[in-house]
Amino acid sequence: MHRIFKRTMKLQKLGFLVCLGALSLGQNVAGQSSPGQSPNKDQAYQKDKYALPRGKKLMLKDGTFQLVRSYERKGDRVRYYSVERGAWEEIPAALVDWDATAKTEAAEKSEEEAFASKVHTQEEANRIDTVMDVDASLQVAPGVFLPPGEGMFIIEGKHVTLLEQAGAEIRADKKQFFKQVLVPVPIVPGKRNVDIPGSHAKIRITSSNVEFYLREAPPDPVRSSPIEKSSRPGESGPEVELVRATVKGNKRLLESIKSFFGEQMEETRKTMSLQRWEIAPTVYRFTLGEPLPPGEYALAEILPDGMNLFVWDFGVDPASGAKAAAPPKK
Template sequence: MGSVFFAGWAGTTDGAQSSSGAAPSQAQIPVETQARGKDAQAGVPALPRGKKLVLKDGTFQLVRDYRRNGERVRYLSAERGDWEEIPAAVVDWDATAKAAAAEQAEEDALAKKIHAQEQAQKIETMMDVDASLQVAPGVFLPPGEGMFLIDGKSVRPLEQVGSQVKTDKKQFLKKVLSPIPIVPSKRNVEILGDKANIRITNRQAEFYLREAPPDPDRTTPIVKSSRPGESGPEVELVRATVKGNKRQLESIKNLFGEQVEEKRNSISIQRWEIAPTVFRFTMSEPLPPGEYALAEILPDGMNLYVWDFGVDPATGSKATTTTLKKKD
């Protein structure tokens, strides 16, 4: 009986590693262990490597499972895949417990690292999706801030143009000639040029505005003539009145230094918040041919920097979007 035991014991110690840390040669490492090493180098989580059953002579057995039954320990060898037995007296149970704790700590650290990588990838994916929102089948909003025109499958960024405030000469003359100072002064908000560069024939195009989250350390490309509001952008669609080589957006009347009237031809639009800081604007009715501007209404009045475009009569069955060449 004793000779049988020692023969089995000699077989089970083949390939056991020494506590001195000397690594076996590549030829002695099982194929499964080599594959795990390659996976680890590639950053792929390794398969379960088994548990260490540490012996009192400083060596250990790599086991899948073990069971202590009285004075005997039966274990499933991770290297050979067979159930084998050794005396319980040759096992260093304290060292085995410490090895198990160290292995568990290593697995927990690896799990946390993988979780952190997955979370980072998830956040990066969300940012990528937010930067290119799908606004129609196969149509995506480009990254970056600003106002975008969606005309069928076409996506065009709209450039802001600066308007200017001019005193109405006729009203000024009336005020000068009046013996009683009850004639209000009048100023007009105008855009130079009789036509916008961006031209469309689609009378129900949509618009998307992407704003950046508030950041005092970052400058936004969206220009505002006064401080912005705090409840999201209040945007109006204004139809301009063409007068000579200018487009009039608004008239403002003042009396005794106080503003008494603010007049503009606004067309109803709906605003939809489709993502944080991304807003969609749709038409309440088809737009007739003419000159238009999307203007943000700020607490101090209409933003003097607007997004302009023009609607032309459709010449065929298909709507088009064109850009006029800028005049030198």
């Protein structure tokens, strides 16, 4: 009996120790899991702490305010919907500082409008800076969008027109050639003319103040560009000149090139003042430095090897109702 009693006592002690160990292990597990949950709770608390509900401030004379969705004054009482408690409440109108409420509301409205304007400006700047796709439209003025694709566009008011390229030709000047034949000593320089077939361009405008936009695709050896060039392109962006053409018969003269003993000496062309602005990658804006008088014009890209023989031509017609200049009195 004594042995059985001792064995029973040992089993009871063993069971007690097992229970004690399990209890201690459970506490450790709980202690280990709580730190893992604490950051989430803290983050949620911080998020709730700063995520204030949106509403108006009903300023009180004691310097505090009620955050309300709306409010209305009824006699000597003010009824408002509390954003914090989500219910309609009433307080005496005498407790409300109406001047402070109006000033606070006006200040918050002004801040919201300024913030919205700032965001809009940043979005517009980011949108322009990231216009990399040549097939994406681009806003160049309020309500005016540059169509997708490459090319030279002319902006006349709200109208956008894609200019077509015309192929210019180089011809020997006949008068200068006859001079060279008549003079036996080769002292008369040669002369060649660059002209466009036809006396008038197809595209006509009436405004003397227009803008031009050139959109090119990023360099791609696989893709062929619709913009034609008579020699290799430049490496520092397009150098474009606005040339006023001289109508001679059924041609429009753009440039005269003089050479001597096979060496080019001089290039002569009538150019108008033009400024270039890069408004986005591979998108360039050209603005006039002076109004355009009626006449024939061509936008020519100046390449390292000379003027591109494929030019964008257009004509300026007198505005309707414009009076012709009176002849000088004798």
